[in-house]
Amino acid sequence: MKVACVGGGPAGLYLSILLKLQDPSHDVTVHERNPEGSTYGWGVTYWRSLLDKLYAHDPVSARAVEEHSLCWTDGVAHVGGLTTRHRGDRGHGIGRHRLLEILADRARALGVQVVYERETTPGDLPAADLVVAADGVHSALRGHHADHFGTEVSLGRNHYVWLGTTKVFDAFTFAFVETGHGWIWCYGYGYGDRRSTCVVECGPETFTGLGLDRAPEAETLALLEKLFAGVLDGHPLLGRSPAGGSSPADGSSPWLRFRTLTNRTWHRDNLVLLGDAAHTTHYSIGAGTTLALEDAMCLAGALREHAALPDALAAYERERRAALLPVQSAARYSAQWYENLPRYIRLPPHRMFALLGQRHSPLLPYVPPQLYYGLDKAVSRLEVLRRLKRWLGPKVARTVHARALGEREFTQ
Known part of the structure; x- marks a missing residue:
């Protein structure tokens, strides 16, 4: 089979690895529009269950991922001047750049062609038996057939920004700070020996009240460093610098509102959606990369088990839709918990943190x-x-x- 994966993120790269492991005679090419080594984001999270699946599918890449990951077991919540710490499940963080490097190297070692700076448009699709749209939430391939796929996008209420810091958190850290315009909070987790991800979020009233809707990046970082000084311990926050390959070229604001994306169907003829091109789940449950890799595992398995391509794509879609239902529900309620933060924030910190852990419950809002x-x-x-x-x-x-x-x- 000749396969073209459009998009060199975790989903596309891992699918290419699995297909070559299943049958070295497959002709697999990954087309990535950006230069090698340029990516957005800082670190990504995953849990032991994903690592076990990675070992089951490809021990070589799994071992490299584990070796380059930072682990934690505790969760810490700072609410105003109070702090509570809970022991939880073992979590892992790895730099997105490092993860992509590991997967690209493994793919090339297996004979996959990984082509960078290759823009693939709907009118210029590679000749292949199977074309995989792994080109993210803004997928051009999906967008070209939006009516067929039945794409729907809903925007979250809150604003958020994805930042880095040189502060290495020893636990998954939450910090909630009250301002004169409402609450603002961050999620922080380490992903290496010198870096952590720090996602900052707030409601629209706080966003405009603090002037974050119009402040230049330098002023934004200075304000956020002041607000979260208690957890940063003097370390700076890092924006999306050009060196990271992810700074908006037009100078637009790095603040976003989360886009929850769904599709009525995930395939059309020999074109199939993978990862964020097919679905998104709110970042507060930390499942985006895990779901993308699980998509790749499922699609590879379906192609192995079904000789006819239409049967394989239909089986892949059925299995992943069923697996995603509880995750999407959890993500929806998790996002709503943060959108309704004033309902919980005045509780004693240990109680608030306990309900933070229960935020996936459909009954909690009522x-x-x-x-x-x-x-x-x-x-x-x-x-x-x-x-x-x-x-x-x-x-x-x-x-x-x-x-x-x-x-x-x-x-x-």
Whole structure:
């Protein structure tokens, strides 16, 4: 099979790796419009479950990804002058530039042609049995057939900016700061021995009230450094510099509103959507890169299992749509939690942080926060009771187990 992947991000590169591993005779080319080494963003996050899948599909690239990742287990929330720390799951951060470098090197080693500075337009598609649109949320290939794909985009309420810092956070860090125009907050996580990502977000009233809608980048960074001085420890915030290949060429604002993108269908003839070209999920759940790589795994598997291309593309779409449903729901509620931050921010920090961890719940917006917190604590105590009842006898255990599961569904 001759395959052309349009877009040299994680999805396109990893798909090319998997296809060559499945059949070295596949002719696979990755077309990337930007120069090699230029990319947007700072570091990306992932969790152990993704790493396990990477090892199952290609141990060589998985090992390199793990070796170049920074790990953490704690989450820290700073609310005003108060701080709370919770132990959580093991998380990983890796520089986006490093991740792409690892995947591109592995692809080339397997015989994939990776072509940079190659602009692919809908009218100039490469001749191939399969064309993969892995060209991101603004996909030109998808946009050319927008009516067929049924593309819909909704904008989030809040404004955010993706920054870096030389402060290396030892935990996944949240900082909430109150200003005279409302709350502003950041998410920070390390991805190397000298860098962290720092995403800053605020509501529209705060955005305009602080003048962030009109301030030059240097003034914006200086203001944000002052607001988050308590967690930056004197370290600077870093903007999207030209050296990083991601500064807007027209001088436009780096602030964005998140674009949630969906499509009615993901394929048309021999053209298929992958990663952000097919779907996006709010950055607050940290799943974008994971979902892109899982798309690649699924598409490669479908092409292996189905001899006919239409059957393979249909199977890929069915499987990924089903897998995405709970993730998209979690992302939607997570975004709404931050859009309704005043509802939770006055709680004691440990309670606010606990509800931050429950922000994916569809019931949380409709239950008073203090009541929800109490119910969640009650369920935690039921866990202990359930284990005790199980030890006392199978019949009693089954009864309590069923009841506890029912209440757990309600609170989570």
